Amino acid sequence: xxxxxxxxxxxxxxxxxxxxxxxxxxxxxxxxxxxxxxxxxxxxxxxxxxxxxxxxxxxxxxxxxxxxxxxxxxxxxxxxxxxxxxxxxxxxxxxxxxxxxxxxxxxxxxxx
Amino acid sequence: xxxxxxxxxxxxxxxxxxxxxxxxxxxxxxxxxxxxxxxxxxxxxxxxxxxxxxxxxxxxxxxxxxxxxxxxxxxxxxxxxxxxxxxxxxxxxxxxxxxxxxxxxxxxxxxxx
Numbered sequence: 207x208x209x210x211x212x213x214x215x216x217x218x219x220x221x222x223x224x225x226x227x228x229x230x231x232x233x234x235x236x237x238x239x240x241x242x243x244x245x246x247x248x249x250x251x252x253x254x255x256x257x258x259x260x261x262x263x264x265x266x267x268x269x270x271x272x273x274x275x276x277x278x279x280x281x282x283x284x285x286x287x288x289x290x291x292x293x294x295x296x297x298x299x300x301x302x303x304x305x306x307x308x309x310x311x312x313x314x315x316x317x318x
Numbered sequence: 319x320x321x322x323x324x325x326x327x328x329x330x331x332x333x334x335x336x337x338x339x340x341x342x343x344x345x346x347x348x349x350x351x352x353x354x355x356x357x358x359x360x361x362x363x364x365x366x367x368x369x370x371x372x373x374x375x376x377x378x379x380x381x382x383x384x385x386x387x388x389x390x391x392x393x394x395x396x397x398x399x400x401x402x403x404x405x406x407x408x409x410x411x412x413x414x415x416x417x418x419x420x421x422x423x424x425x426x427x428x429x430x431x
Contacts, residue, residue, distance in 0.1 A: 215398050216362060236415060236416045237417065239419055239420075241419075241420075241422075243359075243418070246425075247424055247425070248322075248408055248422035248423050248424045248425050249361075249408070249420070249422040250411075251419030251420060251421065254417070254419050256417070292326075292359060294361070298416055305362070305363055305366070305374055307363070308353075308360075308361040308362075308415075310358065310359065311359050
């Protein structure tokens, strides 16, 4: 399967704590992307990491990619209640395939 | 506002009816997509168009027919609706190439009764 698998399925933390979500996949990739989905809304693109990159930062987000282990992690530092959402990893396979395949998501709840 | 906009936001209809969902993007993107999100939040690609040409057509019942009149619009027509078609349908767009993220619309919640 080309889809990513997020872990854990659900995560509940207190405001100010860090949240780490993991994504594993089975195929070779061109890039891996993380998206956020607030309840009842569309997905919002957070960050894209290419297969030749190992780490990327964007504000309070840090994404790592280990292609030898076929895994990625998303770290949200100093979490806020507004970070409560579902987080999805998505795989862009190699080649000219335009398809972006999503995992099932991690539901993050940040308690005030 | 630059965005992907889809209409309607909610659609409640009876089994057997035919319905359409419309999507428009003003981002200048060349590629547009339809995804289906089920009750467990699993997102599955249905179709993709690049410059009005169909490039992805997943295993979807032929009751679903996409149409792209121009590269800024991608509509989805569904014939003979079934209970199992109930889901949230998302339109998305991206620039052509592998290095770009997708911009999603806010979704159309379809309920078939």
